[in-house]
Amino acid sequence: MFSYWENKHFFNYDLIVIGAGFVGLSTAIHYKSRNPKARVLVLERGVFPTGASTKNAGFACFGSLTEILDDFWSMSPDEVVDLVERRYKGLQKIRKKFGDKALSYQGTKGFELIEGEQLSALDQMESINKLLRNIFKKEVFSLESETAAFGFSDRIKAVVRNRYEGELDPGKYLNALWQLAGKLGVKILTGLEVMEVGKDDGTVLAEDSRLNLVFNFSGKKVAICTNAFTKKIWPESDLQPGRGLVMVSTPLNFEIPWEGTFHMDKGYVYFRKIDGRLLLGGARNKDFEGEKSLKNEVNPKIKFHLEKLAQEVIFPGKRITWEMEWTGIMAFGPKKSPLIQKVGEKAAAAVRLGGMGVALGWQAGKELSKILDKGN
Ligand SMILES: Cc1cc2nc3c(=O)[nH]c(=O)nc-3n(C[C@H](O)[C@H](O)[C@H](O)COP(=O)(O)OP(=O)(O)OC[C@H]3O[C@@H](n4cnc5c(N)ncnc54)[C@H](O)[C@@H]3O)c2cc1C
Known part of the structure; x- marks a missing residue:
């Protein structure tokens, strides 16, 4: 049950990014830098990012x-x-x-x-x-x-x-991204797992399993940056x-x-x-x-x-x-290059970073933010 104020101020965004690893945070930063007035939300299932970005070897x-x-x-x-x-x-x-x-x-x-x-x-x-x-x-x-x-x-x-x-x-790199995103006014919510994305209508259904709450967010654009965990919300991804x-x-x-x-x-x-x-x-x-x-x-x-x-x-x-x-x-995929593409009217993805996301993540975020920017 959400209040009038919660419904009015917390659910609607210009861009919703799913995943707060190197790619998700880079996407949010690039998009917000080009569109300073845009309301940008990042949704992360972990208390802090819990994908490859905080587990890697730092090469x-x-x-x-x-x-x-x-x-x-x-x-x-x-x-x-x-x-x-x-x-x-x-x-x-x-x-x-x-x-x-x-x-x-x-x-x-x-x-x-x-x-x-x-x-x-x-x-x-x-x-x-x-x-x-x-x-x-x-x-x-x-x-x-x-x-x-x-x-x-x-x-x-x-x-x-x-x-x-x-x-x-890599922990310092992720913190640097996190800090810059915060400074630019990107909102980051953690502990929320996205269960479903409406790729043509921009709806994003997320769950807080501890409080047993379901959130129906709405984005004019949605960025999927969930790397290895992408099939859950984009089953056809290669x-x-x-x-x-x-x-x-x-x-x-x-x-x-x-x-x-x-x-x-x-x-x-x-x-x-x-x-x-x-x-x-x-x-x-x-x-x-x-x-x-x-x-x-x-x-x-x-x-x-x-x-x-x-x-x-x-x-x-x-x-x-x-x-x-x-x-x-x-x-990983059939090729070593990342998968960066539109996946619906309102959604696009940058995933499949392989073993080189330290080097590729920032640019992948930039490319994705450009795809999302098109048509604005
Ligand atoms: C052991 C190991 C060693 C590595 N060593 C190196 C190295 O030395 N050099 C190098 O360049 N690369 C290395 N890599 C690869 C690099 O870490 C990755 O390519 C990079 O971190 C990918 O970033 P990402 O943002 O795409 O994905 P991730 O960091 O995996 O981010 C995805 C985020 O999405 C979140 N998420 C997933 N599903 C959902 C959902 N449904 N709802 C909400 N949030 C969700 C996850 O919790 C995660 O935080 C290594 C990787 C591993 C695992």
């Missing part, structure tokens, strides 16, 4: 050498280059907008560990550098001469350096969930002989140091089917694989104990 990356080579199996050379450019430029844009301090961005560079069976990738390094020259002007990938200095096991035959990658704190595991060790009682963001196995495995600890994650490719899940549960097969890598390859001979672990859900 400010755009693709390792073997990952880019692997992309050629599913994408044309132009598409591969375009995606690298979008990711790299996306990172530049958020650094410019929010500043490195606000994001805790560090340009520590990216590194990829190459095992014996991947050595042939090195033969293609120069042609990939050439392909990317228009974007970076200089060579992106180079071979580290002192592989032994990293202290990895002798399974690692070479280390490739990516001079343009870095790392950031995406599927992909879970990711991240583990953080207890503080290490030895000096870590490297810094930077590290990748292995075509980008499926990644690690870096945070506050004297090892952060290690990924390995979804060890059980693709099992990881097509929306449940935040740890897959023991993947956990075992990562633990083994830590002790046998990253810090051989050292005992690593783990302080915490968590999972987050990404969204």
